[in-house]
Amino acid sequence: MAEMKTAAYICKGCELGVRLDxxxxxxxxxxxxxxxxxxxxxxxxxxxxxxxxxxDIANEGVTHVALCACSRRAKTEAFNFPTVAISRGNxxxxxxxxxxDSDEARETTQEMAEDYVRMACAEVKAMKVPxxxxxxxxxxxxxxxxxxxxxxxxxxxxxxxGYKVVLVEKTGALGGMAAKLWKRIPNREPFKAPMDNGVxxxxxxxxxxxxxxxxxxxxxxxxxGAPGRFKVDIAVESGPTVTEDIGAIIQATGFTTYDxxxxxxxxxGQANVVDQLGLEALARAAxxxxxxxxxGKEVKSVVFVQCAGQRDATKTHLEYCSGHCCATxxxxxxxxxxxxxxxxxVVLYTDLRMxxxxxxxxxxxxxxxxxxSKGAVAxxxxxxxxxxxxxKDLILNEETxxxxxxxxxxxxxxxxxxxxxxxxxxANRAAEGGDAAAKEQVIQMxxxxxxxxxxxxxxxxxxxxxxxxxxxxxxxxxxxxxTAIYAAGPVxxxxxxxxAQEDATGxxxxxIQAMENAGLGRAAHPRSGDLxxxxxxxxxxxxxxxxxxxxxxxxxxxxxxxxxxFNESRCRRCGTCMGACPVRVISFENYSVNTVGAQxxxxxxxxxxxxxxxxxxxxCENDAYPALDMAGMxxxxxxPFVRVIPVRCLGSVNTIWITDALNSGYDGVMLxxxxxxxxxxCHFVKGSELGRYRMSKIYDTLxxxxxxxxxxxxxxxxxxxxxxLPKKINDxxxxxxxxxxxxxxxx
Amino acid sequence: xSDMNQQMTARYKNNFLKEIEQQAxxxxxxxxxMQCGVCSGSxxxxxxxxxxHPPQEIFMLIRAGKRDEVLDSPSMWMCTSCYNCYVRCPRKxxxxxxxxxxxxxxxxxxxxxxxxxxxxxxxxxxxxCTKTGRTNEVQLTQTLYFKDGIVSGIKKALAxxxxxxxxxxxxxxxxxxxxxGGHKCKGAKGIHAMLAKARELENQRKGRAA
Numbered sequence: 001m002a003e004m005k006t007a008a009y010i011c012k013g014c015e016l017g018v019r020l021d022x023x024x025x026x027x028x029x030x031x032x033x034x035x036x037x038x039x040x041x042x043x044x045x046x047x048x049x050x051x052x053x054x055x056d057i058a059n060e061g062v063t064h065v066a067l068c069a070c071s072r073r074a075k076t077e078a079f080n081f082p083t084v085a086i087s088r089g090n091x092x093x094x095x096x097x098x099x100x101d102s103d104e105a106r107e108t109t110q111e112m113a114e115d116y117v118r119m120a121c122a123e124v125k126a127m128k129v130p131x132x133x134x135x136x137x138x139x140x141x142x143x144x145x146x147x148x149x150x151x152x153x154x155x156x157x158x159x160x161x162g163y164k165v166v167l168v169e170k171t172g173a174l175g176g177m178a179a180k181l182w183k184r185i186p187n188r189e190p191f192k193a194p195m196d197n198g199v200x201x202x203x204x205x206x207x208x209x210x211x212x213x214x215x216x217x218x219x220x221x222x223x224x225g226a227p228g229r230f231k232v233d234i235a236v237e238s239g240p241t242v243t244e245d246i247g248a249i250i251q252a253t254g255f256t257t258y259d260x261x262x263x264x265x266x267x268x269g270q271a272n273v274v275d276q277l278g279l280e281a282l283a284r285a286a287x288x289x290x291x292x293x294x295x296g297k298e299v300k301s302v303v304f305v306q307c308a309g310q311r312d313a314t315k316t317h318l319e320y321c322s323g324h325c326c327a328t329x330x331x332x333x334x335x336x337x338x339x340x341x342x343x344x345x346v347v348l349y350t351d352l353r354m355x356x357x358x359x360x361x362x363x364x365x366x367x368x369x370x371x372x373s374k375g376a377v378a379x380x381x382x383x384x385x386x387x388x389x390x391x392k393d394l395i396l397n398e399e400t401x402x403x404x405x406x407x408x409x410x411x412x413x414x415x416x417x418x419x420x421x422x423x424x425x426x427a428n429r430a431a432e433g434g435d436a437a438a439k440e441q442v443i444q445m446x447x448x449x450x451x452x453x454x455x456x457x458x459x460x461x462x463x464x465x466x467x468x469x470x471x472x473x474x475x476x477x478x479x480x481x482x483t484a485i486y487a488a489g490p491v492x493x494x495x496x497x498x499x500a501q502e503d504a505t506g507x508x509x510x511x512i513q514a515m516e517n518a519g520l521g522r523a524a525h526p527r528s529g530d531l532x533x534x535x536x537x538x539x540x541x542x543x544x545x546x547x548x549x550x551x552x553x554x555x556x557x558x559x560x561x562x563x564x565x566f567n568e569s570r571c572r573r574c575g576t577c578m579g580a581c582p583v584r585v586i587s588f589e590n591y592s593v594n595t596v597g598a599q600x601x602x603x604x605x606x607x608x609x610x611x612x613x614x615x616x617x618x619x620c621e622n623d624a625y626p627a628l629d630m631a632g633m634x635x636x637x638x639x640p641f642v643r644v645i646p647v648r649c650l651g652s653v654n655t656i657w658i659t660d661a662l663n664s665g666y667d668g669v670m671l672x673x674x675x676x677x678x679x680x681x682c683h684f685v686k687g688s689e690l691g692r693y694r695m696s697k698i699y700d701t702l703x704x705x706x707x708x709x710x711x712x713x714x715x716x717x718x719x720x721x722x723x724x725l726p727k728k729i730n731d732x733x734x735x736x737x738x739x740x741x742x743x744x745x746x747x
Numbered sequence: 748x749s750d751m752n753q754q755m756t757a758r759y760k761n762n763f764l765k766e767i768e769q770q771a772x773x774x775x776x777x778x779x780x781m782q783c784g785v786c787s788g789s790x791x792x793x794x795x796x797x798x799x800h801p802p803q804e805i806f807m808l809i810r811a812g813k814r815d816e817v818l819d820s821p822s823m824w825m826c827t828s829c830y831n832c833y834v835r836c837p838r839k840x841x842x843x844x845x846x847x848x849x850x851x852x853x854x855x856x857x858x859x860x861x862x863x864x865x866x867x868x869x870x871x872x873x874x875x876c877t878k879t880g881r882t883n884e885v886q887l888t889q890t891l892y893f894k895d896g897i898v899s900g901i902k903k904a905l906a907x908x909x910x911x912x913x914x915x916x917x918x919x920x921x922x923x924x925x926x927x928g929g930h931k932c933k934g935a936k937g938i939h940a941m942l943a944k945a946r947e948l949e950n951q952r953k954g955r956a957a
Binding site for chain 2: 362363372373393395400
């Protein structure tokens with residue numbers, strides 16, 4: 001790159017020129033910011049303003065631009081200069097919109113604005129233009145693991161969009177669980193009768209599609225590489241192992257039913273008790289005629305037991321609801337009623353859950369005469385030629401029973417995921433210590449692996465609750481913690497066919513996006529399009545492995561010398577590695593320990609007698625920073641003594657920033673990050689959790705510095721905290737005033 | 748046990764739901780209840796001790812085949828026809844009408860509670876208005892006043908005398924009705940024939956012996 005030439009632009013639009021002293025801002029940029037070129041403009045985001053900047057870049061050789069105008073989240077289309085490094089001083093949402101327009105507020109508002117100008121100048125000087133790595137993968141083939149309803153749908157959607165698809169199915173035929181169904185729950189108007197399961201149609205479409213290559217009786221033996229350049233070994237039973245070049249992966253391995261044998265009190269092992277899948281087999285055998293039991297007797301009365309081994313508060317069985325079973329029982333009761341309306345069909349439920357249009361389906365079953373009783377089943381016993389179901393009627397509040405020729409148990413879904421990585425790591429550690437049983441356990445667990453990733457972090461995508469693959473439930477449901485590997489269908493949460501197909505379509509689109517991004521050296525969500533990537537100064541590395549262990553996306557392996565080996569296209573650019581590094585050798589071109597450190601140092605710290613404290617806020621750019629911006633849009637005022645620096649994730653916060661800030665005279669530091677734990681909201685899944693864990697260790701440092709614990713404040717912020725956030729900031733600022741100035745001022 | 752009761756018990760054996768569906772007015776709606784309980788929560792008489800089973804429970808009892816418990820229950824007779832449940836039912840069940848249908852069926856079966864005031868009023872009203880084809884208001888009032896004996900009847904009549912005199916003066920009450928005079932339908936015989944035919948048709952439709 002050519003020699004660095006810096007320029008700062010001060011915008012006077014949106015009342016900035018009225019509320020602030022622009023000349024003083026220019027002075028701050030020139031004198032403190034030491035910018036080579038400083039210009040002010042009445043309306044910077046106008047065509048004229050943008051042309052001014054473009055002209056400076058083209059003719060003045062400007063390489064680094066500090067735009068002091070509105071928030072970095074605003075006017076991104078106008079302020080798009082891909083060839084230069086850009087920082088943004090947030091004078092609008094961050095200053096004039098959160099301060100009252102009054103004479104007494106004028107001085108502190110101006111100080112705030114000048115600090116943000118200095119910070120923008122300091123930041124941009126520490127930045128480089130991200131070049132992007134063109135040498136990432138180029139494969140645009142989609143691998144779908146699992147040939148059930150989700151997998152087939154994902155494959156077809158991918159192929160229809162024009163991508164090559166490789167479909168790997170463990171068994172000898174496509175169709176998965178859906179192929180075992182006599183009919184499916186209806187997914188279209190009028191939602192009144194079971195429909196054809198639709199498998200044959202999908203299989204025919206796949207057979208006819210030249211873009212889809214199907215491997216039957218095959219498993220994924222090894223997945224190496226990174227998004228856009230996966231090398232996947234596909235082991236075909238009694239055949240050669242084939243290696244395919246793959247761009248992105250969809251795991252649609254589905255589910256198995258919960259083992260009925262674990263439910264002896266509900267009649268497991270009795271001849272006339274089946275699970276829902278067992279009934280589908282009987283219905284297929286009946287082929288539309290009267291359904292007969294295994295012993296050949298025509299069923300005249302049937303009882304469906306819902307939540308059999310599900311929603312179990314004792315945690316002996318499944319703790320969760322599988323979502324589809326209520327509608328499935330309704331469907332199966334209709335099998336009986338449609339063949340013979342005189343068959344007694346009773347559904348015993350505690351809560352009937354009929355999401356979406358299934359409510360119409362439920363009503364149709366009631367119309368057909370299926371009886372629904374709210375009752376908790378105690379046990380199922382053989383009696384005479386059939387069964388007796390003992391249950392408590394929850395409406396009439398009495399113990400009662402029902403006799404039936406056949407009992408059907410709704411046993412629920414168990415996801416077909418690989419081994420739990422935490423357990424595997426534990427077993428691995430024990431095995432390395434020479435424990436023979438642990439060695440056996442590792443082999444056993446690895447045999448369950450679905451993807452066999454050769455990632456340092458383990459062979460499969462991490463799991464979250466109850467063995468389902470992790471997924472960002474609210475914002476990015478198909479994302480796993482491994483970039484360009486997507487989970488679709490019941491492998492990520494319990495669902496029915498309609499939901500699984502929707503899921504598969506979404507995952508296919510995300511996978512295509514990920515492959516395309518990988519080919520361009522760009523990040524996948526949530527920093528979609530980001531060209532920066534982390535690099536490490538290996539000569540400073542102490543091989544502590546924190547980055548490799550903490551990376552939420554398994555992007556960092558270790559090379560043969562045990563140094564971190566970054567796989568850029570696996571990286572989501574959250575910066576957790578950077579926050580973790582104790583020797584601070586990891587950085588991005590445009591985001592580093594220096595870019596933030598320089599901003600912290602650029603803030604003017606008034607002396608202890610001025611009664612103007614300074615509070616540093618490190619705010620997560622995904623939730624907290626937008627919340628602050630929106631607080632500005634709503635003119636929700638907050639304290640003028642805070643200085644906000646957006647960070648990519650709380651996980652990227654390096655403790656050096658906090659100790660530096662406190663050492664240089666800041667009176668307090670506030671961290672704003674997303675919720676973590678079971679109900680996490682972090683866009684980088686583990687980032688805020690890891691960041692907070694790191695921060696919990698800093699209190700010892702504070703004690704060593706003889707500082708109060710309250711000098712550091714950790715706040716959980718959601719994007720909706722527009723009203724409450726300013727109040728929390730003010731409360732903290734008041735607490736800081738109460739504590740008095742930091743003893744480090746002026747040192 | 749009435750004949751009809753024995754007849755129906757024999758016909759439907761254990762399927763009381765089917766019996767209600769086919770025999771009681773609006774009974775075909777019972778199976779559509781989804782047991783949300785909004786009807787019970789909406790019922791203003793829910794706080795009355797006579798309200799043994801709220802509608803939701805009545806429907807559940809029917810599905811559970813508890814014939815005696817339903818038919819002998821005073822609950823349906825407690826309905827004030829306020830239509831709260833009817834309006835609020837998310838499944839759009841005409842609950843008020845179902846209550847009346849079940850009550851009427853219980854009466855036909857000879858199972859309605861003895862001395863039930865609602866039943867007494869209904870019966871009195873029915874007999875009164877079908878006799879001549881028009882309601883004889885004085886006789887209707889008399890019957891209701893003297894339901895609990897002569898002393899109580901006279902007390903009630905005296906308490907209301909101002910109202911009665913007002914009505915007479917305004918020409919809204921004809922004292923002659925007390926003697927069986929007053930206004931009546933010209934073709935009472937025709938009315939009786941119509942009612943008999945309706946009964947016959949109903950019995951035919953519901954498969955009941957005459």
